[in-house]
Amino acid sequence: MDFEYDARTTELLGELGAFMDEFVYPAEPVLAAQLADPVRAPWSVPPVVGELRAAAKARGLWNLFFVDNHGLPGEPGAGLTNLQYAPLAELTGRSVLLAPPALNCAAPDTGNMELLAQFGSPEQRERWLRPLLDGTIRSAFAMTEPEVASSDATNITTRIERDGDEYVVNGRKWYITGAMNPDCGVFIVMGKTDPAAEPHRQQSMVLVPRDTPGVQVLRGMRVFGYPDEDHGGHAEILFEDVRVPAANLIGEEGGGFAIAQARLGPGRIHHCMRALGIAERALELTCRRVNSRVAFGRPLADQGVVQDWIAEARVRIEQARLLVLKTAWLMDTVGNRGAHTEIQAIKIVVPSAVEWILDKAVQAHGAAGVSQDTPLAQLWAGNRTLRLADGPDEVHKRSLARRELRKHR
Amino acid sequence: MDFEYDARTTELLGELGAFMDEFVYPAEPVLAAQLADPVRAPWSVPPVVGELRAAAKARGLWNLFFVDNHGLPGEPGAGLTNLQYAPLAELTGRSVLLAPPALNCAAPDTGNMELLAQFGSPEQRERWLRPLLDGTIRSAFAMTEPEVASSDATNITTRIERDGDEYVVNGRKWYITGAMNPDCGVFIVMGKTDPAAEPHRQQSMVLVPRDTPGVQVLRGMRVFGYPDEDHGGHAEILFEDVRVPAANLIGEEGGGFAIAQARLGPGRIHHCMRALGIAERALELTCRRVNSRVAFGRPLADQGVVQDWIAEARVRIEQARLLVLKTAWLMDTVGNRGAHTEIQAIKIVVPSAVEWILDKAVQAHGAAGVSQDTPLAQLWAGNRTLRLADGPDEVHKRSLARRELRKHR
C-alpha cells in the first residue's frame, strides 16, 4: 500500500497546473464576459473555449481521460490509468466550466467516446469517434425522459423501431446535456426496440445526427435558474418519426441497457473527480474570504463556527478523495464491474460532501455567494444535480445495501 | 392556552383561500408565460400581477399585513393582529410570486410602509406612504453593501452628508430587492451621517426617489441563476453625489440603526410565515409526485426513505408554524422587542426547515425538480437567501445564545 502519486502523475500534475495558471484561471473572467455579450449567437460556445482547446491540444493535455484505447489506431489517449487520471481530473474541476472542455475531457463527450470505442462498429468509430477525439465535433447522450422515472431504465418509453434498412425513433427526452449547442453533431439515443423482451433486453442505442429530419430541439432546460450556456445547456428534444440507417445501431438490438451500464461507471467517477476540485476551489475561496472579511471587530476566520466548517470541509475532502482514488485503482486492477460497489459509494458520498462544502462557502460569502460574482452558486447548482442524475442517491444506496446484506444472510 | 384560530382569522382564511383558488393558482402559468415573453420590457412587472392586485383590492384582501395604523387617517390596514395575519401570510406563501404582491403584502414594500408609518414625517407619509398603501408605487430598501459584512451595521460605508438644506449620498449598495423595477418610486437608503459617533448612532436613513440625479441602477444581481424579474429583481446601485432635500431624512440623524432594528422584526416574521406556505406547497407537490411516479415496479410513495422525508417534513412544519404563531402572539402582547428572542429563533429555524423540505421535494421530482417546470428550484433559491439575509443564521444564533448564557451566570 502506497499513497504517493507515481512519477508520471506528478509530472502531468505539474504540466496541468502550469496550464491552469497560465491559461485557464485567466480565462474565467473572459468566459463570463463572452457569455454576457448580448450579441452572442444563442447557445454558441464562447470563443475562449476554443482557444483553450487549441492551447491544451498543442501541449498534449488532450484526451487524458481516454484510459482504454480499445485497439484504436494512433493511440488517441494519453495511456493513463484511471488512478493517474484522477488527480488530473480533480485539478480540472477547479475551473470546471473551462478546464474539462479545454482538455477534451468534458461530459458527455467523454462517456460517448468511450462508448463508441468499446461498442461502436469500425464505421461508427471512423465517422463519430474520430472527430470527437480530434475535438472537431461535440455530442450528446439522450436517455432521460420527462414522463417517467428514468433511474429505472425499464421505464423508458422512447421507441426505436426497425423499418427495413432503417430505425425509426419516436419519443421525448430532456436534460440532454450539450444538445443546445449547434456544434453538437450527434446524439446517442436510448430507446426500446422490443418492449416484449425481458426487462433488460428491451433497450437499444442508435446514433442520431442532430440535423436528422424529425429531431426537434425544443428548449434549454434550466438547473436552478442556470441555462448552462457555456457548454450547450440541457435540451428537451422531441423525436418524431426520426429515421436513421440501421447501421447506426450501436452494438446489438437489446444491448442498450448493458451499454448504458458500461458507460455509467467511468462517467460517475469522472464527475466525482472533478467535484473534488470544485470542493478544493470552494474551500480556498472560503478561506480567503473569511480571512479578509471583518464583522463585529474581527475577521470571520476567527469565528468558531466558521472554523468548524473549514475543518469539516477538509476532512470530508480528504476522505472522499481517497475513496475516489481507491475506486480508480480498482477499476484499473479488477475492472469496472469489480469496482461496482465503490463506484456507487463515491456516487453517494462525493456530491453530498461537495454540496455541504459549497453551502458553507456560499454562507461565508453572504450575498456574493448566491450571486453571479462568485462561481459558488452555479457550482452548487451543477453539483446538486449529481445527487439525482445517473440514478438518484436513493437508488444507489438501496443497491449497495442489498449487496452488503447478502454478505451476512 | 388555546390553539384554535379565532373567528376573524377563520373567515379571512376562507376568503383568501377562495381568492387563491379562483385567481392566484390559475395565474401561475400566466405569469410564467408573460415572463418568458421575448418582447416584454426588461424588468417590467408582468400584467397578471396588476390584474391580481386589482382583484384583491376589490375584495378587501389588501394591506392585511398592516397591523399597526400608527394613527393614520382612513385606517388603511385591515386591523389584524400579527397572530391573525400569520396564517393568511402563510397561505400567500403557497404562491409566493403572486399572492403577496396581489395583496400589497410583499417585501420590501411592507417593511417600508411600516417604517414610514412609524417614523415618517406627515409629509413623508403623504408623499410616499399613501401611494404605497394604495399600491400605485413600489419601493426598495437600500442597506446591504458589496464591500463589507453588512450583517454588522457598523460596517456600512455609504455616506450621507449634510450640505445646507440637502443630504448628499455617496456609496454602493447591492441586492436591493425590487429596485430594477421601473415602477419602483423610492429607495430608503441607510448610510453614515456621523462616522465619529458611537457605533449605533452613526447611521441615518433618507428617502431617495429613484430618478434622482446620481442614482445609477447598475445591474440585476442573481440568486442562484434567477434574476427574479417578476418583482423587480435585486439591483446593484451606485449613489454618486446624490442630493435630496434635508426633509427626506427619516426620523433623526443617528437614528438609522434603531429604525433598521424596528423594521427587521416584522420583516423577518413575514418571511417565515410565507416560507411555511412554501413548505406546505412543496410537501403537497412531493406527495402528488411520489404517489404517481413508478420506479422498480411500485410508486415512489412506497419507498421507506421517501416516507421518512414526508414524515420529517410534516413534523418540521408543525413545529415551525407553532413557533411562528407564538412569536406573532408575543409581538401582539409584549411588543416586538419583547419577542426578540423568538423572532431570532424563527429566523434561525424556519429557513433551514423549509430548505430541507424543498431539497427533498427537488429530489423526489428528479430532473423536473431542478427545472423551470416546477416552482421548486426557484423556491429553494429564494429560501436559501433567508439563511444569510437580514443577518446570517450564525449572527442570530450567537446573539440568542448569549442571552441564554446570561440566564445562568
Place this chain on the structure above:
Amino acid sequence: MDFEYDARTTELLGELGAFMDEFVYPAEPVLAAQLADPVRAPWSVPPVVGELRAAAKARGLWNLFFVDNHGLPGEPGAGLTNLQYAPLAELTGRSVLLAPPALNCAAPDTGNMELLAQFGSPEQRERWLRPLLDGTIRSAFAMTEPEVASSDATNITTRIERDGDEYVVNGRKWYITGAMNPDCGVFIVMGKTDPAAEPHRQQSMVLVPRDTPGVQVLRGMRVFGYPDEDHGGHAEILFEDVRVPAANLIGEEGGGFAIAQARLGPGRIHHCMRALGIAERALELTCRRVNSRVAFGRPLADQGVVQDWIAEARVRIEQARLLVLKTAWLMDTVGNRGAHTEIQAIKIVVPSAVEWILDKAVQAHGAAGVSQDTPLAQLWAGNRTLRLADGPDEVHKRSLARRELRKHR
C-alpha cells in the same frame, strides 16, 4: 389562539416549583447516596422516594396526570386537562428520577392506572386501581418480548389460554419497567388468546399478581449499563403455566390490541412532557458549565461552536414544547384518536431533540458528562430508549407519512 397558561396552571406551576426547590432538588444527592449504599436490599426503592411521596401527597401534588376520572368515586385526580398537566409534567422532568414518582405520576403506573380506570371491571378497580392511586402499590406493564419485533403487536408470542375459570399464561417478556421492585404488586400482561383470529383481535390483557406461582422474575435488563435501580429497573420475566382467575381479564377477549393503543397515547405524551424538562435541565447545566470552565484563556461560553449548540438547543426546545402543548390541547378537545398524528409527531421529534441536547451537554462537560457525577449520561441513556420504545421512530414515521400521502392521492 392564545399562548398563555391559564390561572390554574400558573398556580400549580408555582406550587410545584416550590416543592421542587424545597424537597426534590435537595433530595437528588440523598438518592445517589442511598442507591450507592452497599447494604441496601437489592432493587428496593430508596427511602427518600417514599419521603417525597408523602410530602407531595400532603400538598395535594398527587395524581396530577389523572385527567379523566372515568366516573371514579372520590375523584382521585386533580381534574386537570392534558394541557394543564403538560407544563407540570415538564417541570417534574427536571428531576426525572425523583419528581414523577414523588407525585405518583411515574410510568408505568400512570398508564396502568388510566387503563384500569377506563377498561377495568369494578372489582379490578377496587383491588388494583385504588391502591395504585393511593400509592400503596406499584405495577408493571408486560408487553415487549425478546424474541420478536414487538413494535408489531401481531408478533407477540406469549399465550393466554382459557382453562375453565382460569387463564393460563406462558411466555417470556423483557424490559418490563418497574418489575424488579419487590413492591411491584401486579403485572398487566399482553398475550394471545386466539392466534386464529384476525390480527388485531388475537391479543388480550390479564392482571397477574407478581407472586403468582410460575412467574419468574429472571434478571434486570440494563440500559447502556444502567440497571435503573431507583425505580425497579427493567425485568426479564418468564411466565410458565401461570394461572390467574378468569376475572383478571381486562375488558374482553381479543380487546388487548385496542387497549394497548388507548394506553399508548397518554403514555407517549407524558414521556415527551418530561423529556422537555430533562432538556431544560441539561441546557441549564450546560450554560453553567461553559460559563465557568476556562480553556485556552477564555470561558468555553465564548466558543462559537458552544454558542451554536446553546442556540440550537433553545430553538429545538421551544418548537418541541409547542407541539407537545398543541397535542395535549388536541387530546383535550378532539380526543386521543383525533390527536393521533400529533402524538406520533411528538414521539418522533422530542426524543431526538432531547438526545441532541444531552449529547452536547455531555460534550460540554467533558469526562464529567459521561460520569456518575452529573446526571447527563444516565439521562441520555434513558432518553435514548424513547427512540425505540413504544414503537421505534421508523414505525411512527412510516405511519404518519402514509396518512400525509393519502391527503394528496
Place this chain on the structure above:
Amino acid sequence: MDFEYDARTTELLGELGAFMDEFVYPAEPVLAAQLADPVRAPWSVPPVVGELRAAAKARGLWNLFFVDNHGLPGEPGAGLTNLQYAPLAELTGRSVLLAPPALNCAAPDTGNMELLAQFGSPEQRERWLRPLLDGTIRSAFAMTEPEVASSDATNITTRIERDGDEYVVNGRKWYITGAMNPDCGVFIVMGKTDPAAEPHRQQSMVLVPRDTPGVQVLRGMRVFGYPDEDHGGHAEILFEDVRVPAANLIGEEGGGFAIAQARLGPGRIHHCMRALGIAERALELTCRRVNSRVAFGRPLADQGVVQDWIAEARVRIEQARLLVLKTAWLMDTVGNRGAHTEIQAIKIVVPSAVEWILDKAVQAHGAAGVSQDTPLAQLWAGNRTLRLADGPDEVHKRSLARRELRKHR
C-alpha cells in the same frame, strides 16, 4: 499509489483472523460470565484475558503495535510499520474487550510503552518497560483532572515538586484508565514542576508505583453506567505528598508537554484503527439482525430506511479506513509530526462515524441494542468517550482549521 496490503500484512491478517476465530470470539461469552461472577475479586482482570494473552504470545501475535524499537535490545516488537499494523489493529477492534489486551496491544499500556522506549532512561526501561513488554505488569497514564478543562494542558493543577532527591506529587486525577486493576504496577503522572515557566514548559512526567504511600485510588469512574471492569476501569486518584525518587522523572523537567504530544499521535490512531473494527462488527451484527427479524410481514432488511443506514455505514467505514491508512503511511514516511493534520482529521472523523453506525445498530436491535445481551450499547459508550478524550473534537477542529486558514492568507 497502490491500495493493496503488502504480503507481510496479508499473512499476519490471516494468522490473526485464525486466532480471532479460534480463541477470541469463543472467549466473549466466557468473559461476560466471568465478569458477572458474584465472587470475583473486585476489579481483578478475568482469567480468560490471561489465557488469551498466553495463547497470543505463544503464536507471536504480541506487541504488534510496537513500531519503533528505539534501539531496545531483543527487538521486542514485530517490526511492523504503522501501515502494516493498521488493519491488524482494526481486526482486534472486532472484539475490542478481548483482542487488544490478548495481543498486549491495549491502551494505555501501548502508549506508555512507546513513551518509555522513547523517553525513558535505561533504568526506567529496565524496571518498567521490560515487564510491560513481557506483559507481566500493566500501567496507567494520569493526566486528566476533574477540576479543569484538561484539553488545555496548561490548565493542569497537579504539582510535582523537587525536594532533595525526591519529587513530591500532590493533585487529583480522574478517568485514569486501567488504574483500578490491582495488577497495574505504575502510573505515569503529569503535573507542574514550574508554574512560572512559559506555558508549555511548566509540565513534567514522573513514574509513580501504584503502591507508593500517599496514592489513594478513590473510586472507579463510570462511562454511561459502565464501570469497564474488564480492564481496570477508570480511576479517580488522589495524590497526597506522594514521594518518588528523582530518578523517576521521565526525560527532563519541563518536558512533560512535549512528551504528552509525542504520546498522543500513535494513541489516537490506534483508537481509530480499533474503532473501525468496532464499526465493522456492528454493521455485521446489524445485517444479521435485520435479515432475520420480521415486522409487519417482512424482514427489517426490506425497509428502505434500514437499507439507507447500511449503505451509509458502508461508505462511511470505507472512507474513514482509507484516511486512517493514509495517516499511518504518513507517520511511517514523514513522521508523526508530519502527519499532524491527518492525525487530527481521523480523531475528528472516526469516532463520529462509528458512533453513527453504532446508533443505527442499536436502533436495528431494538431493546436488545441497549441491553447487556449485545455488545452494542457498551461499544457505543466506549466510543462516545473518544469524542472528548485526548482533546474534544472541537479543539482538534479549531486547530486543523487554523492551519488550513493559514494556507490562504
